[in-house]
Amino acid sequence: MSAAGEFGSGEFGSGEFGSGEFGFDDLDLEWLRAKPGAKWHQHPERLNAWVADMDVPPPPVVLDALRACLDRADLGYPDWGYPRPQSPATRVFAARCARRYGWEVDPSEVVDFCDVVQGVQTVLHLATLPGDGVVLHTPSYPPLWRSLRDMGRRQIDVPARVDAAGVHFDYDELERRLRIEPAVALLLCHPHNPTGHRFPVDELVRLVQIAERFDLLIISDEIHADLTFDAVHVPIASIAGAADRTVSIHSASKAFNLAGMRHAVAHVGPERIRRALHELPDHLLGAINLLAAEATVAAWTDGDAWLDAVLVHLERNRSMFAALLAERLPLARHRPPAATYLAWVDCRPMGLGDEPVRAFRAVGVELSDGNDFGPLGAGHVRVNLATSGAILDRIVATMATAEPLPPHH
Numbered sequence: 001m002s003a004a005g006e007f008g009s010g011e012f013g014s015g016e017f018g019s020g021e022f023g024f025d026d027l028d029l030e031w032l033r034a035k036p037g038a039k040w041h042q043h044p045e046r047l048n049a050w051v052a053d054m055d056v057p058p059p060p061v062v063l064d065a066l067r068a069c070l071d072r073a074d075l076g077y078p079d080w081g082y083p084r085p086q087s088p089a090t091r092v093f094a095a096r097c098a099r100r101y102g103w104e105v106d107p108s109e110v111v112d113f114c115d116v117v118q119g120v121q122t123v124l125h126l127a128t129l130p131g132d133g134v135v136l137h138t139p140s141y142p143p144l145w146r147s148l149r150d151m152g153r154r155q156i157d158v159p160a161r162v163d164a165a166g167v168h169f170d171y172d173e174l175e176r177r178l179r180i181e182p183a184v185a186l187l188l189c190h191p192h193n194p195t196g197h198r199f200p201v202d203e204l205v206r207l208v209q210i211a212e213r214f215d216l217l218i219i220s221d222e223i224h225a226d227l228t229f230d231a232v233h234v235p236i237a238s239i240a241g242a243a244d245r246t247v248s249i250h251s252a253s254k255a256f257n258l259a260g261m262r263h264a265v266a267h268v269g270p271e272r273i274r275r276a277l278h279e280l281p282d283h284l285l286g287a288i289n290l291l292a293a294e295a296t297v298a299a300w301t302d303g304d305a306w307l308d309a310v311l312v313h314l315e316r317n318r319s320m321f322a323a324l325l326a327e328r329l330p331l332a333r334h335r336p337p338a339a340t341y342l343a344w345v346d347c348r349p350m351g352l353g354d355e356p357v358r359a360f361r362a363v364g365v366e367l368s369d370g371n372d373f374g375p376l377g378a379g380h381v382r383v384n385l386a387t388s389g390a391i392l393d394r395i396v397a398t399m400a401t402a403e404p405l406p407p408h409h
């Protein structure tokens with residue numbers, strides 16, 4: 001699977017960096033190109049650094065748990081309670097929140113979803129109406145702003161300003177705006193995709209104060225919570241005053257590379273939303289797949305050693321990417337992410353136009369188009385850093401060969 005191949009013994013293979021217990025630097029490009037998942041399958045000939053899947057295989061403890069589940073040969077209805085089943089992952093989540101974030105969660109207030117965006121849309125559906133204002137930090141992970149658009153909610157932007165010191169949001173300006181343009185909810189992406197911003201405690205406190213002042217429901221997408229580098233994640237619901245007005249949605253899918261399993265959990269703080277969820281027809285949102293819950297439980301129970309190791313690898317990649325970019329694409333503007341394995345790169349000084357993704361594609365590198373993240377993404381690309389050192393090196397070397405293209409018609 002990850003036997004030494006083209007990238008198993010290169011400069012960033014077992015030599016300079018060492019590949020460690022889990023072989024994160026031993027990725028074989030041919031193995032990646034044969035994978036059936038979306039990231040590599042659509043254009044196997046390219047170097048794929050777009051959708052947020054990691055190139056490394058998921059933790060062995062998760063694969064072992066899935067195999068053990070198959071070996072038990074019982075794929076019948078799980079015994080998770082009736083008529084409102086709760087997968088075992090809900091209890092494991094509550095225990096893990098206390099252990100990892102020091103956040104005490106009542107497991108009876110945790111619900112399963114088939115994925116994070118389903119949780120976001122369900123809560124928007126139950127707690128807001130078409131025409132209602134919803135605050136969103138921009139640029140934004142596309143399914144979040146598209147959810148607001150498709151559901152007819154009014155997006156109230158908090159635009160990011162990115163400079164060498166970090167990612168900044170102007171909350172005085174947000175408060176001014178909320179006085180004239182009311183909102184009912186804050187849809188937070190914490191940590192933030194695509195900028196990799198990890199909202200520090202003082203910023204979370206400010207957001208909670210704003211939510212209290214303007215009576216906003218907080219819907220917090222915390223899917224990247226375990227991918228922070230310099231400090232442990234602080235759930236916004238753990239900030240004083242937030243718990244009763246916050247729905248926090250988590251998943252093992254990003255940190256443990258399990259996105260195809262389709263599973264998320266949400267802690268639903270507001271009682272009225274818990275009630276509204278219980279009043280929905282019981283099959284409307286589908287049910288959780290037995291194997292998906294098995295994978296989540298294994299990751300959150302036994303996956304911490306792998307998570308620690310992958311974070312070391314990703315942190316190395318984030319430094320390496322910044323260094324390679326400075327050397328080979330010195331005009332690109334980039335600030336290493338404080339969280340996530342996603343790098344947000346401002347290519348405007350490079351003269352590659354509003355859609356630099358096209359120029360990089362033309363030389364064989366597939367990245368995420370900044371324009372998909374909203375108007376602030378023009379001239380930007382998002383680069384997925386979760387690969388081996390050798391492949392990352394080759395991605396940047398190839399990006400450096402990109403040239404301006406004629407405008408797109």
Ligand SMILES: Cc1ncc(COP(=O)(O)O)c(C=O)c1O
Nearest residue numbers: 052115116117141189193221223
């Ligand atoms: C911020 C954020 N939310 C949600 C998702 C998607 O989660 P799901 O597939 O569980 O809907 C992603 C995937 O990259 C993401 O980055």
